[in-house]
Amino acid sequence: NAGVTQTPKFQVLKTGQSMTLQCAQDMNHEYMSWYRQDPGMGLRLIHYSVGAGITDQGEVPNGYNVSRSTTEDFPLRLLSAAPSQTSVYFCASGRANTEAFFGQGTRLTVV
């Protein structure tokens, strides 16, 4: 039982590069979400999805895209990386809009 799996665990990008952070869950949860965690700012919601084909914006969506083609996967795309996107990114999943399980995080540095 893997839970929520995020890849990669660490990533360094150059300004302007694009990349996709992967998130997969094997618990058949309808609800999935992406957060970023920054020192002094806490966890902030980027995007969320209440089911396959349905996504919506959270508090800090600018510079990020998401899609939900399957129940299991919810990738987060950085379109053109900026130093301000240096952060730790967490994916979460749950039932009934509850962030019951978090992944271990992706530590992203943009130089």
Add this chain to the structure above:
Amino acid sequence: TQLLEQSPQFLSIQEGENLTVYCNSSSVFSSLQWYRQEPGEGPVLLVTVVTGGEVKKLKRLTFQFGDARKDSSLHITAAQPGDTGLYLCAGRSGGYALNFGKGTSLLVTP
């Protein structure tokens, strides 16, 4: 927007002491959750409270949701070094967005 204020920000105590962490807001929440996060890991859900006045116990941890559903507390009895971590509260006031507090960093020394 940070709707939840947690206090204290930092807490350093010795093994065996009791402590209380507070989570306050001016907003009413439909549900409130508490998580513990250890360095290098994702948050782990401890409890969800949904009813005003609700009290839930998880071994030595007691969680209370305020009557007006605007605040919550976490009380730990006889803290142990294994309780060390960042404690986060998070609540939903409407829609799907979960708002997190900035957390209370707890250190329990033997």
